[in-house]
Amino acid sequence: MRADFPFAAPGQVIGLLGGSFDPAHAGHAHITREALKRFGLDHVWWLVSPGNPLKASGPAPLDKRMRHARAVMQHPHVTVTDIEAKLGTRYTAQTLAKLVARYPRVRFVWLMGADNLAQLHLWQDWRQIMETVCVGVLARPGQRISARMSRAAMLYAPYRIPGRYSRLLARAQAPAWSFVNVPMVDVSSTAIRASGAWTSAQTG
Numbered sequence: 001m002r003a004d005f006p007f008a009a010p011g012q013v014i015g016l017l018g019g020s021f022d023p024a025h026a027g028h029a030h031i032t033r034e035a036l037k038r039f040g041l042d043h044v045w046w047l048v049s050p051g052n053p054l055k056a057s058g059p060a061p062l063d064k065r066m067r068h069a070r071a072v073m074q075h076p077h078v079t080v081t082d083i084e085a086k087l088g089t090r091y092t093a094q095t096l097a098k099l100v101a102r103y104p105r106v107r108f109v110w111l112m113g114a115d116n117l118a119q120l121h122l123w124q125d126w127r128q129i130m131e132t133v134c135v136g137v138l139a140r141p142g143q144r145i146s147a148r149m150s151r152a153a154m155l156y157a158p159y160r161i162p163g164r165y166s167r168l169l170a171r172a173q174a175p176a177w178s179f180v181n182v183p184m185v186d187v188s189s190t191a192i193r194a195s196g197a198w199t200s201a202q203t204g
């Protein structure tokens, strides 16, 4: 295994939080800490995306986003990575296929905020994602209803693990997903960008 890919021991359960992180903020850090606890994860890897395939405008340079993400998320069980740039993937289904092949004895759980569950049916090969890994969804302000009524939530309703049993997700067989009603932090990258603070930020 190449040294620039993070280490994971056989049998470990790794949560993957993909995002633009343009910029990373307290909401990302909060759901990551909650995910570690609520889904019984050993570790979380942040996948700082080369660029969301559904977003028209490109994000800030990857190295700037990585530096800032590392400053925001300092936790012994969290690693900030640019794995997708290294793998040459942008679509989550492709990323997961490559990670599963590269780490055959590791269990991956895809993590996302409720807004992403509401949109999941627009992602490339989204059903393949649901069939490949377990999915942990964390509440986000204003998104509870759209997430619960989403196409993904409806179609995969029989495979939902109730939030009170969310720790079972780590050992479940895909398809399986769980929505947890964690306390919410009302922060977004959009709002930070709109404030101008990120454009002028010199991180690192």
Ligand SMILES: Nc1ncnc2c1ncn2[C@@H]1O[C@H](COP(=O)(O)OP(=O)(O)OP(=O)(O)O)[C@@H](O)[C@H]1O
Pocket (backbone or CB within 6 Å): 017, 018, 019, 020, 021, 022, 027, 028, 031, 111, 112, 113, 114, 115, 116, 138, 139, 140, 141, 185, 186, 187, 188, 189, 190, 191
């Ligand atoms: N405050 C939050 N509460 C819950 N989930 C969040 C929050 N902020 C981000 N997330 C989740 O983190 C992941 C990465 O988010 P992303 O980097 O797009 O941040 P964002 O604040 O949603 O950005 P933008 O405003 O540019 O869309 C997504 O799954 C998103 O749902």
Ligand SMILES: O=C(O)c1ccc[n+]([C@@H]2O[C@H](COP(=O)([O-])O)[C@@H](O)[C@H]2O)c1
Pocket (backbone or CB within 6 Å): 017, 018, 019, 020, 021, 047, 049, 051, 052, 053, 054, 055, 090, 091, 092, 093, 116, 122, 123, 124
């Ligand atoms: O695979 C797709 O079609 C796809 C479409 C939209 C978003 N994603 C992924 O979803 C994650 C969150 O994206 P974002 O930009 O909302 O932070 C990030 O890992 C993206 O690569 C993936």
